[in-house]
Amino acid sequence: MNPQPLITTTEAVDKAFYVIFGISGIAFLGITVATVYLCWRYNRKRQPLPISQKDHNIWLEVTWTVIPSLLVMVMFWYGWEGYLSLRRIPDNAVPVTASARMWSWLFTYENGKTSDKLYVPVGQPVKVLIVAEDVLHSFYVPAFRVKRDCVPGMKNYAWFVADQPGSYDLFCAEYCGVGHSKMITTVEAIPAPEFAAWLNAKPLVTDIGKELLQKHGCLGCHSLDGSRMVGPSFQGIGGRQVVVTSNGEQRTLTTDNDYLRKAIVEPGADIVEGYPPAMPAYAGRIPEEDLTGIIDYLMGLNAEGTKVETKQEHEAAEPAGKAEPAEKTEETKPAEPKAAVSDPVSRGEELAGKNACLGCHSTDGSRRVGPSLKGLMGSERTVVKDGKTLKVQADASYLIRAIREPAAEVAEGYPAAMPPYPGLSDDDIKALQAWLETLK
């Protein structure tokens, strides 16, 4: 803990506001009163001829140069001091990653849990790692006076502490396209014990489809309750008739699995009538499991309201991993002897396919969403950690870090887009390593 009492970001910044507004207010009042008085006193009605033709006074001019110079330096200093408070992160800050994309937020906590609202414990500082997946956004919480841009390929940070429980508005402050003004969520400050309980709670099974929609930012533009947002609502989307424009031609079709898949990976192909062609293409940005999970969930929304079959969700939840680690180890255990007996290399390859690694990482050295896996093991990697660029050796422990907590160290020049895979066991990662060793 800090030895001195914690100063909130709000207090630090507001001090500068008071100083600057105070000095400015007095200056403005002085200038206004002077202008009005001079225009009244020396009005031509009262003063038919000018009293003097004096056009300079060196001491007067020196005075009104020096005094404002001193005043602006005072204001500069208070501004800088407050800014430093925004940059010095208390040691005990809880880390959260805020990931911005068109047009929603995703917050990832230390244990891999994700949410679309930012949950924070009251009274405890929170360090927010700020990343963007597509274009510029800006993380802005007016109540805490913090703002930091989300820049693709860059890792920014901010911190704040909520000293009162409550719900605080969180805005995107950097213009990001048609859904910009809808990119609003909240900071939910809850007492620390409640926060701990929330953080460690498993999500309800029926929520997993919805969690996938949140995770990929779908709900920023599509509602579940039929209300109109940037894009059409998901309510009753499965099997409904839609009018779309494809290559300038209008046609009507019925939504099915194939339609939904195309609408996600290649949204520009068929634009739903009455909506802007605003959706970014998800091709290469969404693991296959998540994609099928979302499609199944959406088709289910029509048939059974908000209820969905659980079988599909289990598959869907896998890459997110957070709900399933225990279950998954059980699943893999019987398979393990077989895998261990057989080739760890082929098991690694199988895991890579199953977990959709190859959606973003090539094996032939070509560039995709993430760096290529070719020649990865044993090479020297340049990564960005906490905003600093450093070089690390790609060894076994690096691999574990890169898979379990990919956002902590991001390969330089790549977006911080990879979701954490806490569901992979140490043995799984060893198998992956064995397979990676072969990719020279």
Add this chain to the structure above:
Amino acid sequence: MSDVTATATSDRGFFDEAKYSGIFGWIFSTDHKRIGLLYFWCIVAFFCIGVVLGLLIRLELFAPGETIMGPQAYNAAFTLHGVIMIFLFIIPGIPAAFGNLIMPIQIGARDVAFPKLNLFSWYLYITGAIMAVTSLFTGGGPPDTGWTFYVPFSAQTSTNVSLAAMAVFFLGFSSILTGLNFVTTVHRLRTTGMTWMRIPLFTWSLYATAWIQILATPVIGITVALLFAERVIGAGLFDPTQGGDPIMFQHLFWIYSHPAVYIMVLPGMGVVSDIIPVFARKPAFGYKAIVVSSLAIAFAGSLVWAHHMYTSGMSDMAVLIFSFLTFIVAIPSAIKVFNWLATLYQGSILLDPPLLYALSFILLFTIGGLTGLVLGAAATDIHVHDTYFVVGHFHFVMFGGTGMAFFAAMHYWLPKIYGRMYDKTVATVAWGVIFIGFCILYITMMVVGMQGMPRRYWDYLPEFTGLNQLATVGSWILAIGLILMFVNVFRGIFKGDPAGANPWGGASLEWQISSPPTMENFGEEDPVVTHGPYDFKKAGIL
């Protein structure tokens, strides 16, 4: 000021002396006054379009949710409002229109140094303007990036950003060539006796501005050319997945666009510095200090660009340096305000419309400048950056400053150019309505920004509704004032009573010749200057 005898062959002066008839007499003329009027009318037309867009934006924000247009249309509306107001109104506004009309006369010249280049600059301006307008109706629809064209969004959007970027490129060239022309004119074409310290402050401000135009504008040309390359051939300079850096675009953009703020406001300061002495019957107080502060602003203003980027993720050291430099720029601006007030002191003040507009410049620009300190200070900027506070702030500087100075210049110099006077009472009423509407509109914006409402929001949270409605009502009052003002001025210059050569009692050269001026401004002989521009005693005014 000099021994000039107006040799008016006709009371319509240069209007009756054209090489060609009809429209060709205008678009092929190299006379600085005709080119100035070409600019003036185009600029006023674009200003009106910009105002209409601004009113539509305010109307959409009258209530949360969709009021009159959808989000895509709204984004296009504020982008166009910004592009038109910045590149087609404020930047060329005072220098290209009133600079061309008045500056050569003020220094006793018969035209600018390169008259044909001057006409070419206008053609570039019109070409850029036509391209900007064309971008609305062609390609993927009107640009939706905001006037700042930030990447990666501007590189990805399917709207017609490429053409708009090229339009900015052409407009930039127009601005550079005008700057070049003005610097040369001031250096080479001053008449006998027009020493540097006898140059009217308006011309001085144009001279300082011209240097920024020459030195900074090429950077915006480069920036939009790179953006064009990014869009058309995927150059990847700003794309992090290809090793580029989006922050670099912001640096390049603001290296021009911050000095551009001074391109916009310095000429306005020049107008005010010229008007106040005339209506107070007193020489400009601290003439040399005003000159030096113009040059200081031009220089120091080129070193503060990254104060638009405190939240961008650039280093804290950069924030420290740019915040410090930003406060340094505040000092010469403050000096000017004190000098203007000291000019009023012990004078004999006539509150005619040009002075009223000039005084509203001082007050509104002061608010703009002081709220700029909030944005220059690192901590406070973090909170208000990219909120409506910024929108309110720069409208105070740009509209309250440059816009008011443009109106002041209109009321001050158009009677000289057209030889006729508008109705002063109506002009005063219009001024009052504009001032009230302006304050309601933009002070409210700053308040809602302090509360945290981000800018460029098509929709907003219900808690911001009341203030947004107040701001929209302010925009209606402002619009009524503007209509009243324009109708009155334009009616006046075509149908008003003859204004006479020197309606305000000015001592600088433009008031010593006939209204309207003749083709080459002065008669057979060049004027000889024997005293300063505000020496009302020697000019025989007092």
